[in-house]
């Protein structure tokens with residue numbers, strides 16, 4: 389497939405998707421959604437790929453949902469199209485997705501970054517939910533995911549004032565896993581993704597599923613789910629290989645089985 393709004397590459401076992409609408413600071417429109425889903429689902433289905441990195445430009449990961457695409461829509465348009473619901477499909481990608489964020493991650497850009505499994509931020513990153521300044525509110529998950537990441541007080545502050553959070557505050561608040569110098573962002577994200585891609589793919593996907601379950605269920609159900617998945621891992625050849633390799637003081641040779 390030829391892409392117009394994203395660049396799709398591979399680096400060893402890592403799939404890289406770069407948002408590429410530089411003139412609009414990577415604003416997210418229907419075309420970006422369509423292409424991002426196609427590329428991420430293709431990587432998900434590709435047995436040679438073990439992890440995905442989603443990134444933007446130096447200036448902007450994404451400055452939000454495309455305001456110009458939305459501005460003339462009516463309530464009925466939005467309701468009948470179930471506008472933004474398509475983005476949830478991105479969260480159903482089973483392989484780990486790392487968001488590598490430099491510059492602006494605003495509105496839908498911040499929300500897309502939060503759909504990734506974790507975020508590595510450049511020291512230039514700025515996160516925000518400025519929708520309130522446009523007379524609306526977050527619609528791609530910001531009021532829900534941001535609150536789970538940073539807690540009610542900070543989420544209210546961000547969503548009600550529209551202020552931006554810099555990378556240091558984002559790290560302190562638990563929104564991002566680490567902050568790196570801007571020039572090292574892609575290398576660091578690729579290093580993390582390559583590490584994940586070198587591990588047992590079924591174990592990695594099961595782990596992602598278990599961590600995500602913690603957001604959707606009670607603690608006791610989550611703990612039971614974790615134990616059941618953990619038990620099931622003893623049916624993997626990779627569990628035998630991983631533990632044998634440790635005992636024999638050698639590197640494991642995972643077969644993804």
Ligand SMILES: CC(C)=CC(=O)SCCNC(=O)CCNC(=O)[C@H](O)C(C)(C)COP(=O)(O)OP(=O)(O)OC[C@H]1O[C@@H](n2cnc3c(N)ncnc32)[C@H](O)[C@@H]1OP(=O)(O)O
Pocket residue numbers: 411412413415416451452453454455456492494495496497518519522524525526527528
């Ligand atoms: C409504 C919901 C549910 C979700 C949303 O995401 S709404 C959008 C939320 N995001 C924003 O409100 C941020 C909008 N952008 C800005 O405030 C500024 O662009 C900036 C602070 C990020 C950067 O300012 P700067 O002066 O450096 O750059 P601009 O000249 O303003 O932008 C360059 C170019 O990009 C276009 N642009 C930027 N953001 C968007 C966007 N979200 N949608 C559509 N287009 C966007 C901007 O219009 C300009 O293009 P033109 O020169 O052709 O107008």
